[in-house]
Amino acid sequence: MKIYFSGSISGGREHEAIYQHLVARCQAQGHHVFSAHVADPIALEAEKEMPPREVFERDVSWVKECEAMVAEVSTPSLGVGYEYGLAVQLGKPVLCVYRSGVRLSKMISGNPAPNLTVAVYADEAELDRQVDAFLKSLTG
């Protein structure tokens, strides 16, 4: 499946290791992750030079093309908020995961869209279970 991974870039990189883990978990199950560079500090550094419009249009076209979105929403981020909203509105299955103890925006936790799953995790094992269950629900 084609998956869009959404994680904070400008908003802060404190959960970068979790982004890498999530992208690797999807890839290990044979899925194609459009935005794997979000987990990769070297690729991100190169993207800094890209004109904003080019990044915006590429990311929006990837969101439109993906079959599902996995978003890590522990770090507040304008870009992640935008992308999650676009994907939900386009009817894509979206999984938002966040670390337990984080104060999550009610614009995510309060969204009743049937194609949105919001899940909390206390550790990597619980995160894996959430992601695997989501991916399994899509592929049957």
Add this chain to the structure above:
Amino acid sequence: MKIYFSGSISGGREHEAIYQHLVARCQAQGHHVFSAHVADPIALEAEKEMPPREVFERDVSWVKECEAMVAEVSTPSLGVGYEYGLAVQLGKPVLCVYRSGVRLSKMISGNPAPNLTVAVYADEAELDRQVDAFLKSLTG
């Protein structure tokens, strides 16, 4: 005019004084600001008790009903990213202002939507000029 003001809540409150200034500026010119509570720490404290779904549905209905949005985007925020995207997609005139020196998400700075204005400000005087110009462009 009916204005929706968008500012960070869960994402961080370091620009609260600017939120208050922005809301007051709009109100002083006779506009109705739906979400004036975002600038008000006492009202926000009360909102903490509100069920997430109630907050989500109220805010989405305000975004749909507003005639324009003013968003302060200096603080990364999932909710602001979501609301800005929704307003732009609904064709509302949207002003995103951010403090000079902040690294703004390319999902805002790269968005070519004709109904979106992105403006930087170095101080309160420049912020006022940006907001006044935006409001004036709407009311003719």
